[in-house]
Every structure is written in structure tokens, then in C-alpha cells.
Amino acid sequence: MANAAEFLQEDLTDGGQILRLSGSFTIALIGDVDGRLRALSANVQKIDLSAVEHMDTVGAWLVHRTAKESGAKIVGAGKDASRLLQAVSGADQTDIPPRPHPPSFERFLAEVGHSVIISFTTLLQFLGFVGQVVKASFILAMNPGRFRWHAVVQHFDMVGVRALGIIGLMSFLIGIVIAQQGAVQLRQFGAEVFTINLIGRLTFRELGILMTAIMVAGRSGSAFAAQIGTMKITEEIDAMRTIGVVPAEALVVPRVIAAVMMMPLLGVYASLMAIIGGGILCWVVLEIPPATFVQRLREVTPMTDFWIGMIKAPVFGAIIAMAGCFQGMQVHGNAEQVGLKTTAAVVQAIFLVIVLDAFFAIFFSEIGWN
Amino acid sequence: MDQPNIISVQGLCNSFGEQVIHQDLNLEVRRGEILGVVGGSGTGKSVLMRSIIGLQEPVAGKIRVFDEGMIRKEEDEATDVRRRWGVLFQGGALFSTLTVAENVQVPLREFYPDFSKALLDEIAHYKIYLSGLPADAAHKFPSELSGGMRKRAGLARALAIDPELLFLDEPTAGLDPIGAANFDNLTRDLKETLGLTVFLITHDLDTLYAICDRVAVIADKKVIAVGAIEELLAIDHPWINEYFGGPRGRAARRGHDRHNNPQPQLHQPGRS
Numbered sequence: 254m255a256n257a258a259e260f261l262q263e264d265l266t267d268g269g270q271i272l273r274l275s276g277s278f279t280i281a282l283i284g285d286v287d288g289r290l291r292a293l294s295a296n297v298q299k300i301d302l303s304a305v306e307h308m309d310t311v312g313a314w315l316v317h318r319t320a321k322e323s324g325a326k327i328v329g330a331g332k333d334a335s336r337l338l339q340a341v342s343g344a345d346q347t348d349i350p351p352r353p354h355p356p357s358f359e360r361f362l363a364e365v366g367h368s369v370i371i372s373f374t375t376l377l378q379f380l381g382f383v384g385q386v387v388k389a390s391f392i393l394a395m396n397p398g399r400f401r402w403h404a405v406v407q408h409f410d411m412v413g414v415r416a417l418g419i420i421g422l423m424s425f426l427i428g429i430v431i432a433q434q435g436a437v438q439l440r441q442f443g444a445e446v447f448t449i450n451l452i453g454r455l456t457f458r459e460l461g462i463l464m465t466a467i468m469v470a471g472r473s474g475s476a477f478a479a480q481i482g483t484m485k486i487t488e489e490i491d492a493m494r495t496i497g498v499v500p501a502e503a504l505v506v507p508r509v510i511a512a513v514m515m516m517p518l519l520g521v522y523a524s525l526m527a528i529i530g531g532g533i534l535c536w537v538v539l540e541i542p543p544a545t546f547v548q549r550l551r552e553v554t555p556m557t558d559f560w561i562g563m564i565k566a567p568v569f570g571a572i573i574a575m576a577g578c579f580q581g582m583q584v585h586g587n588a589e590q591v592g593l594k595t596t597a598a599v600v601q602a603i604f605l606v607i608v609l610d611a612f613f614a615i616f617f618s619e620i621g622w623n
Numbered sequence: 624m625d626q627p628n629i630i631s632v633q634g635l636c637n638s639f640g641e642q643v644i645h646q647d648l649n650l651e652v653r654r655g656e657i658l659g660v661v662g663g664s665g666t667g668k669s670v671l672m673r674s675i676i677g678l679q680e681p682v683a684g685k686i687r688v689f690d691e692g693m694i695r696k697e698e699d700e701a702t703d704v705r706r707r708w709g710v711l712f713q714g715g716a717l718f719s720t721l722t723v724a725e726n727v728q729v730p731l732r733e734f735y736p737d738f739s740k741a742l743l744d745e746i747a748h749y750k751i752y753l754s755g756l757p758a759d760a761a762h763k764f765p766s767e768l769s770g771g772m773r774k775r776a777g778l779a780r781a782l783a784i785d786p787e788l789l790f791l792d793e794p795t796a797g798l799d800p801i802g803a804a805n806f807d808n809l810t811r812d813l814k815e816t817l818g819l820t821v822f823l824i825t826h827d828l829d830t831l832y833a834i835c836d837r838v839a840v841i842a843d844k845k846v847i848a849v850g851a852i853e854e855l856l857a858i859d860h861p862w863i864n865e866y867f868g869g870p871r872g873r874a875a876r877r878g879h880d881r882h883n884n885p886q887p888q889l890h891q892p893g894r895s
Contacts, residue, residue: 340812340817344750
């Protein structure tokens, strides 16, 4: 195998030193020669390459740099070595602009300012996006022939049908948890029977819809953002525009409609699964038979609870779909953006859903739907 | 030690499900040559390259690179071979979250973790310049570069560890004729300066005429011919005839001849 790169310093008769290089000046065998050449402080007059076995561009670069810094002459270079030296010295640029690197305080201020600007422009863009979607919906309502039924049905399948398994299981388990916690706490007052009130009212009014919304945001909101974001990167959306297809009509409206239609259905299904879970726990732990459970449930759960859920669900669905599609449309540049915007879509959707849920809770209490 | 063939592929078979891509394909790449690989779309040129560099597990066959078997190699066993080659993918395949200079430094850091930051920066800068990019491209991100610049940045990364073997997948596709010709010259210069062996997949007839020492033709699921273009022209195969004898093939040939044998009367001194 070839020898590692090495060099010796020798004094010249007329003052100064000569560096005698030997071994392989190649990337794999360069070892610590770079650091030692850099640390060299002697007055080097000549660099002798006659004992160098092999050289590649990295070796040539080291020789070139050392020669340039010390003003030394290169002697004994073979044909290949001279060609390499010529190549790297041709590629040497003395004026490489350093990467801009402002002080940290300045950077901090710049980042704060930047994020404020981003927040406001995003808000404006989101409003503009909602406007586009509303406009597209009206245009589609006027020209039903342009409506993409096929896409809507496909999204029904993706948002609704394929979510049944996971949402059902999750709601069933949440029903069990509510019933179990309720039973333990209420038993202290001898009021276990109120567990049924807890299950009935909580699931229909709040948790059934809210948990479904979170699940749909995680499953479908993220998928919307990723799908549209990828289409943006592959220029599919630009292609659509040039063909005369409006992306808001073709991509956003079907997804929003699918989410708006599926959310109430999923919400009812989730509430029922939670009640089944709670009912089973009541039966097993509190020994309340199913018939009594159902009868009691019908007495204590007002119909308004059901309607509250049904009013909230489509609103949440619209928010999730819009946030997903909007973030997807915001993707620019590279693949990393798709991931970032998908995360942003889910976070934004869940945040907005919870904020709105709080408003709804106060609103419905105020109008007397307790 | 110094075997004449850098790559040798024997009896390679590749298939995706029912679809057979390669059937008993043989190919040898000699040290120090530029081998052009041509073939119609979908004949498995890229699949051949992916098989050689170990990204695609073939159904059967033997592949040796630098006299080492490449089939069913574990990731860590292949490192020694990997540090001796560079690959330029079709789209450049630059890491989109890193700047061009950082992209070039990735293989250096990976294979030579002892190199100092200063040396890494120096190497990255001259490699970028050697690849024909302006100096200020070093701190740009791939999304800020044009298609041609991205290819050059990809080439800079492929050349980062001073490989002996370079794989180029359609390097001139999507470049304008001037850029493509420059890239051809760059490839040839690098081959001559650095003593590279180049495995070059291309559709570009001008590239074939300009820089390839030998050309391998893939058709009917195997390499049907390998040789200098003159030798290939003598072979009577419908695809080869159509490829080199079609309007574009003839044009590239004329351009090549004109370039090499300029009209003599222009250079003759006056006779009177």
C-alpha cells in the first residue's frame, strides 16, 4: 500500500528552508499534514515534490496553499502533479466572500421583526385564501357542471370512511375513561348514578366532537397540506392554472366540503362509541344494566346537547380543511417546507378548533342551552 | 492490484415484478476511460447504474467494482468502495437544507472526520470553482440555483473526495447547448487532470461524440454492443442504425467532423 504523506524541513545553503515532500499526497493519506503545514513558520524557499508518489487535488491544494503563503518555489513536480497544481491554482479565489454573520443581538431583533411580519402577512393571506374559497364555492354553486363530484366522494372516503376504525376505538376508550373516573369520584358522594349524566352530556356536547376534530386534523388536515404542498413543489398547481383550472375550485372546495360533511357524521359516531364504552363500564363496574343506562341517558341528556355538537362539527371541519389547504398552498421551494407546513397545518387547526370551542361553550350557555 | 477493469458486470438480471429490465447483461468499464451508456427511454440505464452503486438489489448476476463484489453488501462494508467513487444524480440530488459549500463538505466530513474546518472550507471552495460555479454560489441554497448550476453543484459534491470513478446520470439533460458543451469540456478536463474513470449515462449525441472513449448500447434487456462510435456504426442493429443514423445522430456526427477536420482551404496560405 502507498505510504502516508510526510514532509521534512532542511536548511538551504543560501538561507531559508526547503520542504521535501514524500509519500502519497492524497485525501485518504494526508493525515495531520494539513495542520502541520499550516503551523509552519519557517522561511520556506522551495518545495520539493520529487519524492511524492501520488497526488490528488487535496494534496495539490496543500502544496499550492503552502507555496502561496510562503512565496516558495515548487520544484520536482512530475507531469501529473504540475497539471493538478495548475488546476487547483486556477480554482483558487482569494476573495471568497465570507458568509454574512451579524451579531447575535442584531439577529435576535431581526428574527423578532421577521416573525411579526410573517404573522401579519400570513393572517392577511389566510383571509385572502378564505375569500378565494368562498368565491370559488359561489362560482361552483352557479355552475354545478364544473363541480368535481368524483373528488368529493374520494375525499369522503379518505376523511370519513377510512377514519372510522381509529376514531371509533379512540372514542370507545375515552368513554371508558370518563365513566371510570366519574364513577370513582362520584362514589365518594354516593352519587355513582350521575356518571351517566357525565357520559351523556360530555360526549355529545364537548368531547365527542372535539376529539373527532383533533383526530381529523391529525389525519386529514395534515394529508391535505402534504398533498397540496407536494403538488406545489412539482409545479402541478402552476400547470393547473395554465390549463385554466382554478386550484381553489379543483383542490380546496372538494376537500372543505368533504370535511364539512364528514365531521358531523364522525362526531355522532364518536359520541355513540364513547357512550357504548361508558355504558359497558357502568354495566361491569357499577352494575347498571344497559336498559337502565339507556333510559337514564335519555332522561338526563337534553336534545340541545346533540344540536350543539352538530352545529360545531361542520365549523370545525371547515377550519381543519381550510388550514390544511392554506398551509399546503404556502409551500415554496424545497421538500423540507412540506414537512414544516404540514406541522403548521395541524397545530393551527387544533389551536383554532379549541379557541372556537371555548367561544361556542360560552355562547351556548348564554343563550340558555345548558 | 491494477486491474484493467474498474467495473465488471456479469449476467446481471433485474426485474420489477413481472417486468424484466435486464436479462443476462454484461459490461466492463476500463480504467481511465469515459464510457457512455445509451439506450431508449425505459431500457434500464439508470437501473444499471443503481445496481452498480448498490442502490438496487439485482435478481441475479455479479457486479464487481474496484475488484470487490457489490451484491448483498452490508452498508458498512461498502464504505471503502464508496469513498472511491462519486455519483451525480439526474436532478443533482443536493441536500436542500444545506448550502452548496455544506453539500460538498458532507462526503468529506463523513469519510474524513479529522479534517479541520479551515481545510474543509478550502476544499469546498476550490471544488465549487473547479465545477464551474462562481465563488458566491458557495453560500447559496439549492433552491436558489438554476438547473444547470444545481448539476454543477452536484458534480462538485461528487468530486469532493477525489474519487477515481465518477457516475454521471444524464449530466447534460436540461442544459442549454452552451452549458451542455461546457459541461462536456469540464468532464473531459477533469478526467484528464484527475485521471478519472467516468460512467456516463446520456441521451446527448453531442456528448457521445465529444468526450466518450467507448459507448455501450443497451437494448433488448442487455448491452448489445460496446465500442468506439466508429465501431458501433458498423454494426447492423435496427436500434443502433436509427439512433446514430437518425437526423439528430447525423447532425451530431457532422458537427463532430467539422470540429475535428476544419475546412482545409481556410488555413492554406495563399498560392499566388
